[in-house]
Amino acid sequence: MKKFLIYFLLILMVMITSCVSKEQAELIVYNANIYTVDSAFSKATAFAVKEGRFVAVGSDADVLNHFESSNTIDAAGKPLYPGFNDGHSHFLGYGIWKTLYGNLVNTTSMEDVVDRLKKYNNTHHPEWLLGKGWDQNDWENTDFPTNELLNKTFPDKPVVLTRIDGHAVLANDVALKIAGIGAQTKMAGGEVVLKNGKPTGVLVDNAADLMKSFVPTFTREQKTVALQRAQTDCFAVGLTTVTDAGLDKSDILLMDSLQQQNILKMRVYAMINPNRENFDFFYHQKPWHKERLTVSAVKLYIDGALGSRGALLLKEYSDDSGNIGLRLHQPAYYDTMCQKAYNAGFQVNTHAIGDSGNRIMLRTYAKFLKGKNDRRWRIEHAQVINPDDFHYFGDYAIIPSVQATHCTSDMYWADERLGKKRLKSAYAYHDLLLQNGWLVNGTDFPIEDISPIKTFYAAVVRKDLKGWPEKGFQTENALSREDALRSITIWPAKGSFDEQQKGSIEPGKMADFVVLDNDLMTANEKDLYKVKVLSTWVNGEKVFGK
Ligand SMILES: [Zn+2]
Numbered sequence: 001m002k003k004f005l006i007y008f009l010l011i012l013m014v015m016i017t018s019c020v021s022k023e024q025a026e027l028i029v030y031n032a033n034i035y036t037v038d039s040a041f042s043k044a045t046a047f048a049v050k051e052g053r054f055v056a057v058g059s060d061a062d063v064l065n066h067f068e069s070s071n072t073i074d075a076a077g078k079p080l081y082p083g084f085n086d087g088h089s090h091f092l093g094y095g096i097w098k099t100l101y102g103n104l105v106n107t108t109s110m111e112d113v114v115d116r117l118k119k120y121n122n123t124h125h126p127e128w129l130l131g132k133g134w135d136q137n138d139w140e141n142t143d144f145p146t147n148e149l150l151n152k153t154f155p156d157k158p159v160v161l162t163r164i165d166g167h168a169v170l171a172n173d174v175a176l177k178i179a180g181i182g183a184q185t186k187m188a189g190g191e192v193v194l195k196n197g198k199p200t201g202v203l204v205d206n207a208a209d210l211m212k213s214f215v216p217t218f219t220r221e222q223k224t225v226a227l228q229r230a231q232t233d234c235f236a237v238g239l240t241t242v243t244d245a246g247l248d249k250s251d252i253l254l255m256d257s258l259q260q261q262n263i264l265k266m267r268v269y270a271m272i273n274p275n276r277e278n279f280d281f282f283y284h285q286k287p288w289h290k291e292r293l294t295v296s297a298v299k300l301y302i303d304g305a306l307g308s309r310g311a312l313l314l315k316e317y318s319d320d321s322g323n324i325g326l327r328l329h330q331p332a333y334y335d336t337m338c339q340k341a342y343n344a345g346f347q348v349n350t351h352a353i354g355d356s357g358n359r360i361m362l363r364t365y366a367k368f369l370k371g372k373n374d375r376r377w378r379i380e381h382a383q384v385i386n387p388d389d390f391h392y393f394g395d396y397a398i399i400p401s402v403q404a405t406h407c408t409s410d411m412y413w414a415d416e417r418l419g420k421k422r423l424k425s426a427y428a429y430h431d432l433l434l435q436n437g438w439l440v441n442g443t444d445f446p447i448e449d450i451s452p453i454k455t456f457y458a459a460v461v462r463k464d465l466k467g468w469p470e471k472g473f474q475t476e477n478a479l480s481r482e483d484a485l486r487s488i489t490i491w492p493a494k495g496s497f498d499e500q501q502k503g504s505i506e507p508g509k510m511a512d513f514v515v516l517d518n519d520l521m522t523a524n525e526k527d528l529y530k531v532k533v534l535s536t537w538v539n540g541e542k543v544f545g546k
Helices: 002-020 060-066 091-100 110-124 148-153 173-179 206-212 220-236 249-260 276-282 331-344 355-369 387-395 404-410 414-423 429-436 452-461 481-487 490-494 525-530
Strands: 027-030 033-035 046-050 053-058 072-074 079-082 129-134 159-163 168-171 190-195 198-205 239-247 267-272 293-301 347-352 378-381 399-402 513-516 533-538 541-545
Touching (some): 027 060, 046 060, 053 060, 091 129, 159 173, 159 206, 168 173, 173 198, 173 206, 190 206, 198 206, 220 239, 220 533, 220 541, 239 249, 239 490, 239 533, 249 276, 267 276, 276 331, 293 331, 331 347, 355 378, 355 387, 387 429, 404 452, 452 481, 452 525, 481 490
Parallel strands (some): 033 079, 129 159, 239 267, 293 347, 378 399
Antiparallel strands (some): 046 053, 513 533, 533 541
């Protein structure tokens, strides 16, 4: 009897201590369909979060037996993924566009543009009337527009309207006069488009930048509002990290201070613009890898965009004889920029669209990188690649940073610009993926819709939202669903050297995740783009959803 009592007490003690010793967590999620996106692409059903990081990931029993929390959520079997990461976007630019520009996306004609501007002008009364998002490729008349109607409607106010790709503007005569731009204005890497010897108001690349430099800068307060708006929209589509592909020091410091005040909870990978002020500040310190802010790269541009025929091609445009596009700087400039970044231990991320632009940058990178390396220098867009040049990506470990929705936005007219043969090695995401076994995917928003789910759909299906073309566009270059998911989670984290901190659901990583209403891995192809975000979480804190 005595023996039995001792045994009983012992068992009771073990039970009590095991209960008492359950570790407290800030958050437990169980009964979820979790894609951890770890290196084995494992699944799990539960995790626990402490101090903003995952501390355990596994089965419901694993997690619930060892942890307890007053914040325990039954996910009802819903699919759950690491928070999405947009590897190439313009976060501040998007916010400014949403809060300080007239929206010209999906306009159907110049008349439509002017109608929208009139409404915007009447409600906002800006000193400079700014608009963004027009694309003459969507209009009945796909020629570049002229500013006649703008001059008639807004004879006293400067008007500057940025094309969807950001590489061209349409300015009225008042704005041209302020900038001192006329028929005689000539510059390298830029074009003032003329008709009958007079400026039409269309300015391409460096000419567009000259015009933009006359637009008054926005205040800190305006930018703060813009960033908050951008954050709200991005959380709603499941993004927990975004990129800002080209910022100045003052804007980066503004983001840093808003993040420290917890006003900005979004994580940002900010690339610096290549200017003296940025170099003096950032190249004299180590790259930043703060919890919410990474600054480890310089953004360069070699050429313009395909839509405005600014992309630099090896041979003339198929629909514009004699035109090969624009190279924005002399070759020596790229050598200098690469040397400075190399010395500072920064990444070089260069915008390159045309096959010539890509070749110049790949060869320039190769001179510095010399062979395999882990500097993760990137080509942003990597859109048209000559078949002879793919090997550079692999041989020199250069990372392609692509935007799957550019493919499905351009596919209607890209063959006219490039011709059938060149088109074959354009938007070649799968061929690019094979070079290093990983790549970065993004949207380039506000040029494209901010949704990473649409990026996923475009990468996997290569059709537009109406299901066109029926068999998909050059589907030999589609990504598998698994690779497409990696391309919007762990790979962009790797693309900024942050893969130890985020990008997968693993113990020790920051607890960023997203819950969807349908499973990206198994949903019907035609339903993929309709998949909705139910909730978005950063550091285990819900930032979007009911
Ligand atoms: Zn961009």
